[in-house]
Amino acid sequence: MTLQTRDVTWNRGGRLVVDGITLDPRPGETIGLLGPNGSGKSSLIRLLSGAVRPTAGLVTLDDTSLAAISRREAARAIATVTQHADTVVDITVCDIVALGRIPHRGVFGGSRQADTEAVSDALERTGLQGKAGELWHRLSGGERQRVHIARALAQQPRELLLDEPTNHLDIRYQLDLLQLITELPVTTVVALHDLNLAAMFCDALLVLKDGRAVAAGSPNDVLTPELIALVYDVDATVTIDDKTNRPRIVFNPSNRNDRLKA
Numbered sequence: 001m002t003l004q005t006r007d008v009t010w011n012r013g014g015r016l017v018v019d020g021i022t023l024d025p026r027p028g029e030t031i032g033l034l035g036p037n038g039s040g041k042s043s044l045i046r047l048l049s050g051a052v053r054p055t056a057g058l059v060t061l062d063d064t065s066l067a068a069i070s071r072r073e074a075a076r077a078i079a080t081v082t083q084h085a086d087t088v089v090d091i092t093v094c095d096i097v098a099l100g101r102i103p104h105r106g107v108f109g110g111s112r113q114a115d116t117e118a119v120s121d122a123l124e125r126t127g128l129q130g131k132a133g134e135l136w137h138r139l140s141g142g143e144r145q146r147v148h149i150a151r152a153l154a155q156q157p158r159e160l161l162l163d164e165p166t167n168h169l170d171i172r173y174q175l176d177l178l179q180l181i182t183e184l185p186v187t188t189v190v191a192l193h194d195l196n197l198a199a200m201f202c203d204a205l206l207v208l209k210d211g212r213a214v215a216a217g218s219p220n221d222v223l224t225p226e227l228i229a230l231v232y233d234v235d236a237t238v239t240i241d242d243k244t245n246r247p248r249i250v251f252n253p254s255n256r257n258d259r260l261k262a
């Protein structure tokens with residue numbers, strides 16, 4: 001049992017931005033959410049996180065509606081890293097990562113040692129040990145992104161929701177991050193734009209277009225030239241990598257004027 005959606009719909013500003021999505025990950029799986037700009041990936045992540053309530057359908061955690069679970073209980077299970085996470089106060093990296101421990105603090109403060117260990121482990125996994133004392137506003141975009149990921153890891157969730165977490169990261173940290181999340185014993189739903197990263201690291205993919213699911217399944221089944229043309233209107237060549245047995249996608253640039261005419 002894990003975080004699931006059943007036929008979930010969200011009407012935003014008079015438009016259906018999420019339209020009948022069912023997501024049923026296996027515990028520990030990494031699910032990639034793909035789709036063009038505006039297809040509903042962030043909206044689905046907001047619904048899964050409990051930040052907003054669906055117009056119809058259900059979001060459940062262990063078969064209980066998220067609406068019936070306290071915020072604190074949900075926060076112990078689910079960690080989210082959104083696209084535009086920012087902070088207004090100038091605090092240190094270590095303090096931000098420690099915010100991930102708040103859901104675990106009981107009335108009597110919880111275990112300080114567990115907090116210290118979780119923060120230190122999260123800093124190490126994200127390569128931020130050397131930055132623990134730095135102020136947030138002095139960090140680069142990629143370092144800030146890693147701090148938010150470290151905060152989510154310090155939360156020690158069962159469910160991890162990541163909205164384009166590789167934004168701002170250089171290629172080494174993109175690979176490190178995705179490797180890390182596939183190795184964590186948590187169920188992860190991650191919105192990605194890079195189809196090759198999704199192919200390399202995700203166990204399963206859900207592809208959205210105009211709020212609807214247009215394909216779901218393993219990267220090998222989903223990432224076909226036909227699907228890429230349908231969803232992104234881009235011509236692509238897909239081969240299967242000998243070593244990984246996963247799809248590898250090369251995009252074939254078309255004449256932009258021809259595309260606009262079509």
Ligand SMILES: Nc1ncnc2c1ncn2[C@@H]1O[C@H](COP(=O)(O)OP(=O)(O)OP(=O)(O)O)[C@@H](O)[C@H]1O
Pocket residue numbers: 012013017035036037038039040041042043044
């Ligand atoms: N505050 C809002 N009110 C109404 N509609 C909104 C609002 N914010 C976003 N939308 C619409 O919801 C739809 C889905 O947006 P969403 O951000 O979920 O897409 P996305 O797939 O995450 O896009 P991107 O890849 O650009 O991040 C879009 O059509 C967008 O215009």
